[in-house]
Each structure stands twice: as structure tokens, then as C-alpha cells.
Amino acid sequence: MQPTEEQPTKLADTEYPIHELLQKRWSPRVFSEKPIDDDILTQLFEAARWAPSSYNEQPWRFIVARKEDQEAYSKLASVMNEFNEGWAKGAPVLVLALTKTTFDLDGRENPHAAHDLGQAIAHLTFEATRHDLYVHQMAGISPERAKNIYDLPENITPKTMFAIGHKGNPESLDEKLQQQETSPRKRKKLDNIVFDGEWKNN
Structure with a gap:
């Protein structure tokens, strides 16, 4: 069965009101x-x-x-691990996210590069949601393979990949992934992640 985009959105069941783009975003x-x-x-x-x-x-x-550039697409897909490649190759766009690990100003190491990359991907993700597109981020990649394939400089580090596209039909997935795709979204309680003035072990 070919995937379709006629699938219900898994809105986050939030405890407090948040922006609809944040509520709609999922992977x-x-x-x-x-x-x-x-x-x-x-x-x-x-x-x-x-x-x-x-x-x-x-x-x-x-x-x-x-995806229409099959050579470039296959090259980038080969950076993913086998599990991610199995489902992500259905997406029309794949992206490898990298960090420049040194400061332009003086060449010092930039310890915040990964944090800043995360912010950039978050911005991209919410802009995608605004256009009824979805982004699934993946940690399961081979940085060494990416370095070799793209002949990356020493101060450029592959960190993650993500797929972008319109929603498809979960029935095209195996039974286990179908269940994950259609089950309610869950998050830890705020009390588990936000502490008032002091650290708390949970």
C-alpha cells in the first residue's frame, strides 16, 4: 500500500496551553x-x-x-544505520546536520556548537510544521562514514540526520512500528524536569 498524507495528527495532550505548532509537531x-x-x-x-x-x-x-536526485540521496542515506535507513528512505528529503567545532574568530574549540545546532534544527522543525511538513530526527548514523564519504575537514563534525516530508500511511510499516506510529505521545511530568531553586533526584 502506498503511503498517503491523509492521516490524523497526533496532537500533544499538554497539561498547560502551548502554541499549536508545538502541540502539532511530532516525528x-x-x-x-x-x-x-x-x-x-x-x-x-x-x-x-x-x-x-x-x-x-x-x-x-x-x-x-x-529523492529525485537518486545519486545524492543514496549517498546520504548510506550514512544512516540499517534500522533508520529502512524507514527513512521513504522521505522526499534527507539532511545530514553537522557542526563547525571551532570559532571563526580565533580558532578555539566551540563547546556550544552542538547546542546551537539543536536550536537551528528546532527552528527548522517548527517552520516545517507551519507548512504541514514533518521532521524525524535520527541519532543512528555513522559519523565516520559521513566524514569519509564527504571528505569533511577536521573541524566539521557530523552529529545527526533528519528526514522531512508529508505524513504517510502507517499501514506501510511493520506491526511494531505501526503501534509506535499510532500510540499516544508521552512526556515526563514537569516535576521530573523543572526544579524550583535546587536540584532534586528523581
Whole structure:
């Protein structure tokens, strides 16, 4: 069965009101074959460009592959581990996210680069949600393979990958992934992550 985008959105069941884009955002593992308009895709990276960063270094870098460019797409897909490659290759766009680990100003190590990359991807993700697109981020990649494939400089570090696309049909997944795709979203309670004035062990 071909994936479709006619699937209900898994809205977050929040304890307190939050913006609808935050409530709507989630990470599906199945995408439709519908391509993403180039202008919309550019807007996503424009949103990432305007994320905050330490000393305004903007240490994020992205390698993007569209499915219609099969050579570039297969090359980037090979950076994922086997599990992620199994489902993510259905997405119309794959992205490798990297950090520049040294400051432009003086060449010192930038210890905040990964944090800043995360902020840039968050900006991109919420801009994607605004356009009814979905982003699934993946830690399961081979940084060494990426370094070799793309001949990366020493101060450029592959960190994560993500897939972008329209929602697809969960019935195209195996039974275990279907259950994950359709089950309610869960989060820890605020009391487990926010502490008033002192540390608490949970």
C-alpha cells in the first residue's frame, strides 16, 4: 500500500496551553511520496539560519539530498544505520546536520556548537510544521562514514540526520512500528524536569 498524507495528527495532550505548532509537531516514521516545493524547503533552512548561537557563530551546517536526485540521496542515506535507513528512505528529503567545532574568530574549540545546532534544527522543525511538513530526527548514523564519504575537514563534525516530508500511511510499516506510529505521545511530568531553586533526584 502506498503511503498517503491523509492521516490524523497526533496532537500533544499538554497539561498547560502551548502554541499549536508545538502541540502539532511530532516525528513520524512514514512519509508520503509527495515532493517538497523548493521554495518551502528553502524557508525551512532560512528559519534555521535565524536561530540564536554563541557569539553569533552559527556553527550549523547541513548537507541536503532530495529523492529525485537518486545519486545524492543514496549517498546520504548510506550514512544512516540499517534500522533508520529502512524507514527513512521513504522521505522526499534527507539532511545530514553537522557542526563547525571551532570559532571563526580565533580558532578555539566551540563547546556550544552542538547546542546551537539543536536550536537551528528546532527552528527548522517548527517552520516545517507551519507548512504541514514533518521532521524525524535520527541519532543512528555513522559519523565516520559521513566524514569519509564527504571528505569533511577536521573541524566539521557530523552529529545527526533528519528526514522531512508529508505524513504517510502507517499501514506501510511493520506491526511494531505501526503501534509506535499510532500510540499516544508521552512526556515526563514537569516535576521530573523543572526544579524550583535546587536540584532534586528523581
